[in-house]
Amino acid sequence: MVRTPSTRLARALLLPLMLTVVPSNAFAALGGSVTSVDADRVHVQGALMRIVRNDTFALHEIRSASGTMIREYVNGSGTVFAVAWDGPWLPDLRQVLGDHFDRYQAAMRARQSAKTGRGVVAINDGGLVVQMSGHPRAFTGRAYVPALMPAGVQPESLR
Amino acid sequence: MIRPLLAAFLVIAAATPKCGGSSSSPDGTTMPTNFQSIVVNAGPANNYLNGLFTSVTLCVPGQSSCQTIDGVLVDTGSSGLRILASALTLALPPQTDVGGAPIAECFSFLDGYTWGGVQSADIKLGGEQASGVPVQVIGSGGLPAIPPACANSGTSENTLATLGANGVLGVGLFRQDCGPGCVGIGASNPGLYYSCPSSGCQTIAQPLARQLQNPVWLFPTDNNGVVIQLPSVAAGGAVTSTGMMAFGIGTQSDNALGSAKVLTVDASGNLSTTYGGQTYSGSYLDSGTNGIYFLDSRTTGLPICTVNTDFYCPTTTQAQSATFRGVNATTIPVTFNVGNADALNGRFNAFSEVAGPNPGAFAWGLSFFFGRTIYTAIEGQATPGGVGPYFAF
Numbered sequence: 104m105v106r107t108p109s110t111r112l113a114r115a116l117l118l119p120l121m122l123t124v125v126p127s128n129a130f131a132a133l134g135g136s137v138t139s140v141d142a143d144r145v146h147v148q149g150a151l152m153r154i155v156r157n158d159t160f161a162l163h164e165i166r167s168a169s170g171t172m173i174r175e176y177v178n179g180s181g182t183v184f185a186v187a188w189d190g191p192w193l194p195d196l197r198q199v200l201g202d203h204f205d206r207y208q209a210a211m212r213a214r215q216s217a218k219t220g221r222g223v224v225a226i227n228d229g230g231l232v233v234q235m236s237g238h239p240r241a242f243t244g245r246a247y248v249p250a251l252m253p254a255g256v257q258p259e260s261l262r
Numbered sequence: 263m264i265r266p267l268l269a270a271f272l273v274i275a276a277a278t279p280k281c282g283g284s285s286s287s288p289d290g291t292t293m294p295t296n297f298q299s300i301v302v303n304a305g306p307a308n309n310y311l312n313g314l315f316t317s318v319t320l321c322v323p324g325q326s327s328c329q330t331i332d333g334v335l336v337d338t339g340s341s342g343l344r345i346l347a348s349a350l351t352l353a354l355p356p357q358t359d360v361g362g363a364p365i366a367e368c369f370s371f372l373d374g375y376t377w378g379g380v381q382s383a384d385i386k387l388g389g390e391q392a393s394g395v396p397v398q399v400i401g402s403g404g405l406p407a408i409p410p411a412c413a414n415s416g417t418s419e420n421t422l423a424t425l426g427a428n429g430v431l432g433v434g435l436f437r438q439d440c441g442p443g444c445v446g447i448g449a450s451n452p453g454l455y456y457s458c459p460s461s462g463c464q465t466i467a468q469p470l471a472r473q474l475q476n477p478v479w480l481f482p483t484d485n486n487g488v489v490i491q492l493p494s495v496a497a498g499g500a501v502t503s504t505g506m507m508a509f510g511i512g513t514q515s516d517n518a519l520g521s522a523k524v525l526t527v528d529a530s531g532n533l534s535t536t537y538g539g540q541t542y543s544g545s546y547l548d549s550g551t552n553g554i555y556f557l558d559s560r561t562t563g564l565p566i567c568t569v570n571t572d573f574y575c576p577t578t579t580q581a582q583s584a585t586f587r588g589v590n591a592t593t594i595p596v597t598f599n600v601g602n603a604d605a606l607n608g609r610f611n612a613f614s615e616v617a618g619p620n621p622g623a624f625a626w627g628l629s630f631f632f633g634r635t636i637y638t639a640i641e642g643q644a645t646p647g648g649v650g651p652y653f654a655f
Contacts, residue, residue, distance in 0.1 A: 148449035168449030197414035220552035241530035
């Protein structure tokens with residue numbers, strides 16, 4: 104695999120954080136450690152476009168090879184507290200939702216059994232929020248764990 | 263209000279019930295054969311709210327062996343015909359790769375995916391026919407296990423209970439369901455199509471002509487789009503609502519644009535909506551979405567329901583206004599009502615006031631289609647209102 108200069112730069116930027124967190128499941132994003140962000144990038148054969156830091160979180164932007172942008176929000180403890188995406192196709196939801204995928208599926212199954220037709224997705228079971236909108240060729244979504252959100256972050260700003 | 267298309271159909275249906283195919287009216291003019299009935303009801307699983315359904319006739323390509331399947335969802339938000347294997351009694355020829363292995367597709371909608379083999383059929387809608395069209399047979403047999411990449415994309419909708427319909431008729435803005443993205447080889451391919459020898463399914467590049475097709479653009483005539491017309495429903499809803507779907511835009515007397523304004527869309531099929539002075543770009547019109555989903559409680563002042571938490575529940579019906587804005591800068595101001603979704607009559611299936619939250623965007627679903635005539639023009643197809651893709655109303 105060819106590593107782009109931006110990837111190497113990203114690794115250099117990530118190194119200090121990686122030293123301070125315990126790597127957990129490499130196949131995890133939401134709720135996982137910051138190291139799982141790179142697992143996501145590899146999984147989608149994408150490129151890390153940039154890392155944006157502010158006082159409360161770091162935003163890692165990954166562009167998948169098929170054109171979907173995935174944004175992962177890392178809190179001060181090095182844990183991914185939110186993921187957001189937009190692009191022509193859905194991301195691998197098991198990959199980006201990590202350990203929360205089964206919870207997402209259970210909520211969707213419950214929706215199906217109480218089916219009221221197709222609408223946008225709005226799941227909030229207290230521990231996990233998933234919001235999805237769009238149609239084939241234009242999907243957007245966000246998922247976050249309220250308990251992991253840094254104080255002062257507005258959910259609407261996660262996109 | 264009943265507009266010309268629906269009125270014309272009602273007159274024809276009442277006066278000349280045998281009208282159909284390529285027959286002519288008594289005065290010698292050619293009858294329009296470019297339309298068929300659509301209905302909003304509970305659907306074949308008897309559990310759908312604001313589901314727009316129609317019937318589709320499939321035939322073995324080039325043969326007279328055919329089957330008409332009703333309860334197929336009419337979806338302007340996708341392209342291509344998908345039919346549940348459990349609803350299909352016809353044996354259609356499978357699409358295969360050079361080694362003879364069947365081709366299958368994993369197609370993601372917003373709330374789940376359909377998995378099944380790609381097979382070939384002649385599709386008949388109204389008096390129109392598209393021949394030898396790839397269709398997805400959802401949940402078809404004879405395939406290896408669903409590949410992990412497909413199962414990981416979300417929640418399966420491969421049965422009547424989970425799909426809520428006998429199929430989905432995608433008559434949206436695009437000619438193919440995937441388009442150029444699936445033609446290429448390598449990581450840029452989103453991996454919708456698979457070759458499925460018994461050893462297991464592998465993603466493949468799929469040429470445009472072998473992808474699922476919006477059948478309308480393959481019709482010999484009336485092939486530049488669809489017109490969906492539903493009558494208004496009374497406040498509080500209705501058990502059913504019957505309307506018309508016409509094929510073609512500006513090709514016959516019943517599908518003229520008239521005073522409708524054209525809103526062009528971006529490359530992904532979206533346009534903008536302005537509400538409260540803010541403009542939201544991720545907006546779309548979609549007959550396959552049940553309600554009008556827009557913004558959030560903080561922005562709209564509308565409370566979320568306590569039971570049906572996907573919806574808004576104002577204590578009294580609230581009039582809302584917004585403005586559509588096309589990529590071509592054309593604007594259309596609209597008003598719509600938001601009712602209490604927890605107070606809906608459980609015996610009813612068609613509601614114009616069902617709406618819910620959708621932070622940062624507008625999804626104009628079926629609630630918005632009642633009492634309107636909405637045109638969906640297909641990419642690359644010429645119409646009197648310009649070349650598609652666009653929406654118009």
